């Protein structure tokens with residue numbers, strides 16, 4: 001019998017990928033399935049970005065680069081963080097990785113000792129707790145619901161921090177809720193964090209550009225500049241520029257931590273793909289104009305789907321500020337069907353309605369479903385019709 005490590009048995013495969021795979025299986029069996037599980041934009045990568053990559057291939061830019069990223073891409077990242085966020089970094093404070101996922105993974109391995117606690121608000125991106133567990137840390141989950149628009153309060157944050165807390169993770173706009181914190185809310189959280197100088201803060205800004213709130217984007221350090229020395233900013237091009245497959249994310253923060261993350265990356269993947277780095281540089285240097293039509297489409301779909309979901313008996317859904325997910329509460333619909341487990345409910349929606357959604361328990365909040373609206377309006381209308389029929 002093949003024995004595996006204790007480490008690998010602590011974690012589960014990404015549940016969002018599992019739903020996508022299950023939908024693909026059913027489709028292969030000939031079933032008509034609408035997949036609203038995947039977390040990626042449905043748009044093609046913009047042409048000027050693809051052209052830069054093609055040129056890189058033609059010119060033979062196909063070899064190892066510096067582990068932490070090409071000087072050109074790092075300088076584009078530094079300029080982006082200055083222009084958009086007013087944050088200043090030196091090149092040794094930047095690490096380019098194979099997607100935002102690897103950025104977080106490197107950070108967890110560079111920072112966490114066995115037993116260290118990492119505070120994670122729920123609903124959370126599915127990978128945070130598992131990556132913390134791989135690093136032998138303890139996720140400490142703060143629960144939220146619609147009453148605070150899925151945002152933690154300063155009191156909750158204060159209560160979650162202990163002597164063992166190493167890191168607090170913030171993600172705004174959030175996957176899966178789509179909700180973002182205001183500057184005042186970040187200032188209030190900053191007041192708590194100021195009391196605990198040994199605690200580091202990760203701000204995952206992956207959805208910064210997918211934004212339609214009537215207030216401006218902020219994160220914990222733009223709202224509290226004095227927290228700069230202990231904040232690590234995580235971002236990437238995957239969602240903003242519809243570049244999920246290119247695998248480029250980046251981290252900016254204290255040079256010592258970034259250096260440690262680089263050391264880990266140097267012994268795992270080395271540099272991210274040279275071609276993808278050229279593409280990411282073109283994306284960041286090319287500005288946000290190509291993102292605007294995507295955001296306009298996401299906003300239109302958001303408005304439609306939130307309204308439509310609220311019209312289905314047993315479902316309620318609050319509007320989001322950005323990203324491309326709706327996060328409806330389905331507790332009423334589950335109760336009507338006598339179902340207590342939201343995974344079972346998701347399976348029922350898949351078999352009865354042919355609609356694939358990700359159950360809220362995957363994000364630490366059972367009783368909700370994540371619906372990705374990174375798909376066409378027609379598909380969304382079809383999905384709503386099917387869900388209404390199955391649940392009425």
Ligand code: PLP
Nearest residue numbers: 099100101125175206236238249
């Ligand atoms: N952070 C959040 C909140 C995400 O939703 C994702 C992707 O789903 C990532 C980070 C990682 O993105 P990637 O590794 O594709 O760049």
